[in-house]
Amino acid sequence: MDVRVRYAPSPTGNQHIGGVRTALFNYLYARSLGGTFILRLEDTDRTRYADEYVQNLYDTFSWLGFSWDEGPDKGGPCAPYIQSERFALYKEHAEKLVAAGQAYYCFCDEDRLSKLRAAQEEGDSSDLGYDRHCRKLDPAEAARRLAAGEKAVIRLKIPLEGSTSFQDALLGQIEWKNEDVSPDPVLLKSDGFPTYHLANIVDDHFMRITHVLRAQEWIPSAPMHVIMYKAFGWEPPVFCHLPMVLGQDGHKLSKRHGATSVNEFRKGGYLPEALINYVAHLGCSFEEGRDLFPLSDLERLFKIDRINKAPAIFDYQKLEWFNGQYIRMKDDSSLAALVRPFLEAAGLKVPSEDFLRAAMPLVRERLHFLTDAPAMMRYLLEEPPLAAKEDFIPKKQDLSRAIELLRAAAMVLPSCDIKDIPACEAAFRAKAEEIGAKFGDLMMPVRVAITGSKVSPPLFESIQLLGLAKATARIEAAIAGLS
Ligand code: GLU
Numbered sequence: 001m002d003v004r005v006r007y008a009p010s011p012t013g014n015q016h017i018g019g020v021r022t023a024l025f026n027y028l029y030a031r032s033l034g035g036t037f038i039l040r041l042e043d044t045d046r047t048r049y050a051d052e053y054v055q056n057l058y059d060t061f062s063w064l065g066f067s068w069d070e071g072p073d074k075g076g077p078c079a080p081y082i083q084s085e086r087f088a089l090y091k092e093h094a095e096k097l098v099a100a101g102q103a104y105y106c107f108c109d110e111d112r113l114s115k116l117r118a119a120q121e122e123g124d125s126s127d128l129g130y131d132r133h134c135r136k137l138d139p140a141e142a143a144r145r146l147a148a149g150e151k152a153v154i155r156l157k158i159p160l161e162g163s164t165s166f167q168d169a170l171l172g173q174i175e176w177k178n179e180d181v182s183p184d185p186v187l188l189k190s191d192g193f194p195t196y197h198l199a200n201i202v203d204d205h206f207m208r209i210t211h212v213l214r215a216q217e218w219i220p221s222a223p224m225h226v227i228m229y230k231a232f233g234w235e236p237p238v239f240c241h242l243p244m245v246l247g248q249d250g251h252k253l254s255k256r257h258g259a260t261s262v263n264e265f266r267k268g269g270y271l272p273e274a275l276i277n278y279v280a281h282l283g284c285s286f287e288e289g290r291d292l293f294p295l296s297d298l299e300r301l302f303k304i305d306r307i308n309k310a311p312a313i314f315d316y317q318k319l320e321w322f323n324g325q326y327i328r329m330k331d332d333s334s335l336a337a338l339v340r341p342f343l344e345a346a347g348l349k350v351p352s353e354d355f356l357r358a359a360m361p362l363v364r365e366r367l368h369f370l371t372d373a374p375a376m377m378r379y380l381l382e383e384p385p386l387a388a389k390e391d392f393i394p395k396k397q398d399l400s401r402a403i404e405l406l407r408a409a410a411m412v413l414p415s416c417d418i419k420d421i422p423a424c425e426a427a428f429r430a431k432a433e434e435i436g437a438k439f440g441d442l443m444m445p446v447r448v449a450i451t452g453s454k455v456s457p458p459l460f461e462s463i464q465l466l467g468l469a470k471a472t473a474r475i476e477a478a479i480a481g482l483s
């Protein structure tokens with residue numbers, strides 16, 4: 001069988017972790033079986049629609065680095081892939097269901113429906129939803145009212161008895177009594193717009209979708225979808241409802257837990273590889289004893305059998321760890337290119353390509369996020385302000401001793417061959433011994449003078465990058481400032 005899967009977002013918000021997980025699993029499933037992955041824009045909800053959300057969708061996936069085979073931007077044999085361009089198809093099919101006796105026109109106006117709702121809320125009857133008032137209308141009578149220009153919606157006839165079931169590829173048999181399925185949902189609104197349910201099923205059919213991997217939120221709609229397939233006489237796709245994504249407190253992942261939109265992660269200095277790798281593991285496992293998988297491995301290893309039924313817990317710390325790992329894997333040029341926009345955004349004057357590349361070995365192991373770079377690298381790009389006096393003073397010593405140590409350093413440093421770091425270190429060790437100081441005590445104020453901070457990337461490597469003259473000048477400036 002030719003596997004065809006789809007990601008079918010509604011552009012009513014920015015792309016978030018849940019959506020990316022759905023898209024990724026569909027993509028991986030297609031790739032694992034040599035199938036086709038389709039993007040379909042479900043933009044039937046025109047009140048919450050915005051162009052910027054469509055743009056955000058494209059930006060997100062181009063940043064993440066994986067894409068669909070067919071879609072609005074790519075075209076394909078089932079074009080158009082935007083529901084608002086397919087309205088005629090939905091109307092035609094809703095009408096076909098009416099003709100087949102599987103759906104009917106409902107003329108109930110908002111006034112009647114709201115009275116019905118109010119009565120249901122007051123009463124203690126368990127009947128909720130539409131009361132199927134128009135289901136009994138004689139079709140000839142309905143046709144006459146329509147012809148006379150009366151407004152009507154089209155509703156699906158949910159069977160009054162029996163039950164509906166389907167085999168979820170992950171969760172197994174799911175069965176609903178038909179009396180518990182929403183009574184006769186609207187398929188086509190009176191303005192001719194389809195509802196999500198109708199458009200979704202018609203498109204999955206005509207786009208020849210074989211498997212629907214989607215969030216568990218959609219389980220309650222699935223029986224109605226299966227009923228609709230039957231009404232059309234179509235074969236439903238295989239459904240696979242993915243495990244929920246929860247925060248660490250067991251509640252559905254939301255803004256309260258931290259970043260959830262991909263934009264936020266991107267701005268927060270995450271690498272797309274880290275995000276993909278982490279999201280792939282939300283409710284799925286790939287190989288025991290291994291954490292890091294290039295996309296090509298995920299594509300090869302993905303199997304529905306490897307998806308868990310239990311909800312996935314989103315662990316920001318684990319993701320941070322992944323991020324650090326992927327930063328470590330970057331070579332100097334790629335990391336420099338990733339870091340540059342963050343330095344620029346922080347208002348730092350960013351140096352030449354060569355300088356930035358040479359700085360990467362100093363920070364690579366220390367970066368958890370690309371956003372750490374500006375603070376960590378500022379001293380390499382600008383003169384640091386004089387640190388607080390106490391920062392210069394080694395343990396159990398005083399300010400005058402700190403100044404003495406700086407003077408000693410200012411004597412050794414200019415004669416060092418900074419290309420030879422071990423030799424420089426040896427020269428400083430010898431100087432420390434000469435003045436009766438511990439090596440660490442000598443280096444501590446030097447580090448603060450040169451980097452502006454007690455903790456910094458490796459010192460001699462930093463001096464190498466800054467050059468002896470600049471480094472010495474910073475020591476002199478510190479001596480002057482402290483004296
Ligand atoms: N447009 C729906 C959504 O936004 C698609 C649901 C489905 O995959 O069937 O999630």
Ligand code: ZN
Nearest residue numbers: 106107108134
């Ligand atoms: Zn009605």
